[in-house]
Amino acid sequence: MSRTRAAAVAEVEARQAMMRVWMAISAVWIAFWLCMAGLTFVTAEMSLALSNQLQLFALIVLAPPLALLAIGVALRWFFEGVLRKTKITEC
Numbered sequence: 260m261s262r263t264r265a266a267a268v269a270e271v272e273a274r275q276a277m278m279r280v281w282m283a284i285s286a287v288w289i290a291f292w293l294c295m296a297g298l299t300f301v302t303a304e305m306s307l308a309l310s311n312q313l314q315l316f317a318l319i320v321l322a323p324p325l326a327l328l329a330i331g332v333a334l335r336w337f338f339e340g341v342l343r344k345t346k347i348t349e350c
Contacts, residue, residue: 281331285324292320 296316 277331281324281328284327288324289320292316
């Protein structure tokens, strides 16, 4: 296997590994907040209207994993652009 082929395979494997890490962290985050919501609803400590609480709950559960994904995509895009520019200037 040539050096460039090995590098391409390693890059794909690294991307897949980072996606798996993001999925695992997101699953733990969502499971934690589902448990917290279940405990809150079971103990009936609801002071606001249920619809207001569910909107806030959806924001708390979904925003951090999506923000983490967006940051990862932006960083990847940035670093691929930087690496591509340095390869062009080296040639």
